[in-house]
Amino acid sequence: MNTKSTTSESRKPxxxxxxxxxxxxxxxxxxxxxxxxxxxxxxxxxxAGTQVVSDFMLYEIESTEQPSY
Structure with a gap:
C-alpha cells in the first residue's frame, strides 16, 4: 500500500x-x-468546474487561511 500523499494533498495551495x-x-x-x-x-x-478557459491569471495567496474551493 502506498501511503505517500500527492503534492496537492499534502500542502495548502x-x-x-x-x-x-x-x-x-x-x-x-x-x-x-x-x-x-x-x-x-x-x-x-x-x-474547478467545467468551464472552458483560454487564459487565466495566478495570484499568490497572502492569507494563512485555507481557501474555499
Missing part, C-alpha cells in the same frame, strides 16, 4: 487562479481554481 470578466472599472475576477508551486519551479494547477 500557494496561488489562486482567476479570470477577468469585463473591462475597466466594471471588471470582476472569478475564481476558477488553485495552484501549487513545485520544487522544480513548475506549477500544478487544479481548475
Amino acid at each position: 500557494g496561488f489562486v487562479a482567476k479570470v477577468r470578466k469585463g473591462s475597466g472599472e466594471h471588471a470582476v475576477y472569478e475564481r476558477i481554481g488553485v495552484a501549487w508551486k513545485n520544487a522544480d519551479g513548475s506549477f500544478f494547477i487544479k481548475l
Whole structure:
C-alpha cells in the first residue's frame, strides 16, 4: 500500500487562479481554481468546474487561511 500523499494533498495551495470578466472599472475576477508551486519551479494547477478557459491569471495567496474551493 502506498501511503505517500500527492503534492496537492499534502500542502495548502500557494496561488489562486482567476479570470477577468469585463473591462475597466466594471471588471470582476472569478475564481476558477488553485495552484501549487513545485520544487522544480513548475506549477500544478487544479481548475474547478467545467468551464472552458483560454487564459487565466495566478495570484499568490497572502492569507494563512485555507481557501474555499
